[in-house]
Amino acid sequence: MYVAVKGGEAAIEAAHKLLAKERRGDASVLELTTDQIREQLSxxxxxxxxxxxxxxxxxxxxAIKQARGDLIEAIFLARAYRTTLPRFGYSEPANTSAMAIRRRISATYKDLPGGQVLGPTFDYTHRLLDPSLAxxxxxxxxxxxxxxDAEVSPHVAALLNNEGLIEENLPQNPDADVSDLTRGALEFPADRDLRLQALARGDEGFLLALGYSTQLGFGRTHPFAGEIRMGEVEVSFVPEELGFExxxxxxxxxxxxxxxxxAGSADAAPQFTRGYGLVFGHSERKAMAMALVDRSLRTAEFGEDVVAPAQDAEFVLSHADNIQATGFVEHxxxxxxVDFQAxxxxxxQLRAEWEAERGKTDGASPKEAAE
Amino acid sequence: MRICAQATEAELTQALADFGAIPQVEDVRSPEEGLVMLRGRIGGDGAAFNAGEATVTRAVIRLEDGTLGYSYLLGRSRTKARLAAIIDALGQNEDRRAQLRTCLIEPVTQRRSAETKARNEETAATRVNFFTVVRGED
Incomplete structure (x- = not known):
């Protein structure tokens, strides 16, 4: 049990002032503005x-400025801020088919309706530092x-779907509420909507490592990037008092x-299966890792044995949140x-007992040796 | 309401300045910041799931003739939310709507289509055609 401590106010205050000074760095260097961070560290x-x-x-x-670039600290600040705001409600589901596409690639088809556009990508760069940026x-x-006009770009999965070669996404169950992690505790077994919500806010590094583990054989799924797309999507909301979108x-x-x-069975022909990732902003690595882990967490659904960490929903979802993780580690x-004194x-006491016990046997052993 | 969501705060301010005489405005609900949980669909077309929240600011105003104007906009600008609510109320009258067309809808639509065109052209320049190389042993 943790026993509270008191005191240290003056030291804490001084430490925070020192933190502010460190945050500013060398005062002869221009201060960063949040506009610069938003535009140039997007x-x-x-x-x-x-x-x-x-x-x-x-x-x-x-948050990034305040956290001195420590992204997990910045994420913590964002999470703390959201708790101060009232919730107006839930948006209508975003229609990603209608995305104004700035990047769209497929590793499964060369030619697909709407085409492939690389957009602003690090792919195919040589990863050589560019001194001119200094x-x-x-x-x-x-x-x-x-x-x-922008061509219509249907989801790649829809192409396979036309031939029945890929599983169809289940439509919304009208009787079931959409699970919401922010309104209730994470419980298991967790449905796919709840899992996706947890993965969408999960730590990129953790999901990347888990996704990687499935590629290296810990719960192999042999994935292809059917499609990755990035761009702008309009979101809408039906306010109660208006009743329209x-x-x-x-x-x-x-x-x-x-x-x-x-996956296939006696009743269903073999089909490709799917893993899905959807992430705020241009966050490609995260979206890919999320899709790998989403598929991996569907192991039981396809009648496969859960043998690897990335297939274990309780393990993955209980540890994916970096704010929970950092809270417990950093505490x-x-x-x-008081704990330590205890x-x-x-x-x-254990040592005293052990020594007393040994003293008895030590006392006995010479006799034994003499015998 | 869509045009207000697409407009910048500066454009809304300019639109109301160009609009001319605006009836007396009373705040019914002062601009308030909150959250909307954004939803996606599993696989892009399946069942809904909660993807994460967004900040949204809302406002309700009443014009002196009793017309109520509402706004719900992404972000945290109270000024913008209030301006958008005023425009929503003005837009409910046919004559005023025609006026809004010239001072708001046309300039915003023009800017947006120029931006969209530029972005589409920049994106189109990165259109890629991969070739599958036939292997020697085949």
Whole structure:
């Protein structure tokens, strides 16, 4: 049991002042603005929004500045902020088929309706540091290609679906509420909607490692990136007092659909199965890892044995939240003096008993040796 | 309401300045910041799930003729939410709606289509055609 401590106010206050000074760094260097963070460190902003589970680029940029670039600390700030706000309700499900696409690739089809566009990607860069960025940025003129209206880009899975080669997504069960992690405790077995909510806010590094583990043989699923798309989607909401849909604005989303190997049974022909990832902002690695882990957590659904960590929903979902994780790990540095004293007393007692016991046997052993 | 969601705060301010005489406005619900849980669909077209929250600011105003105007917008701008609620109320009258067309809808639509065109052209320049290379042994 943790026993509270008191005191330390002056030291804590001084430490926070010192933190503010460290945050500012060398005062002869220009101070960062949150606009600069939002515009130029946008992928960090996206990560804070996705794991903070709060879409607001300005707030995320502020959190990154306040946290000195420690993204988990920034995510903590975003999560803490959201608890201060009332919940107006739930949006209508975003229609990602109608996304204004800025990136869309498929590793399964070369030619697909709507085409493939690389968009702003690190892929195919040589990962060589660019010294020119150390100075004032000179960026090359962007190329443009004349184009008509954006082509319709149906989801790749829909193409396979036409042939019945991939499982269909189950429609909404009208009798079931959509599970909400923020309104109740995580309980097992967790349905897929609840699992996806937990994964969407889960730690990118944790999900990346779990996704990787499935590729290396711990619960193999042999995935293909059926499609990855990123762009803007309008979201809307039906306020109770109005009773009709009101557009709230546009959000940037990254979506990934993994196509993985077959499931089939005596009743159902073999089909590709699916794993899904949907993440705030341009967060491709996270969306891919989420899709891998989503599929992996469906192991039991396909009648396969749960043998690997990434297939164990309780293990994955209980440890995916980096704010819960950091809270419990970091609490260890708080004063535990009373706990520790208790353990010391216990240990001394055990030692005394052990020595007393040994003293008895030591006393007995010479006699034994003499015999 | 969609146009208010697409407009910037500066555009809404400009639109009301260009609109001319605005009836007396009374706050029914002062701008309030809150959250909407954004939903997606499993696999893009399946059952809904909660993807994460977004900040949303809402406001309700009443014009002197009693018309109520509502707004719900992503973000935390109280000013923008109030302006959007006023525009929502004005837009419920046919004459005023025609006026809003010139001072709000047209300029915002123009800006948006120019931005969309530029973005589509930049994106189209990254359109990729991969070739599958035939292997020698085949």
């Amino acid at each position: 992928l960090a902003v996206n990560r804070v929004m996705s794991e903070g589970s709060l879409y607001d680029p300005d707030l995320a940029a502020l 100075g004032e940025g000179n960026f090359p003129a962007v190329e443009k290609t004349e184009t008509g 009101v557009p709230l604005g546009e959000v940037t989303l990254t979506e990934c659909e993994m196509v993985t190997q077959f 260890l540095k708080l004063p535990h003096y 353990e010391l007393v216990l240990l001394r």
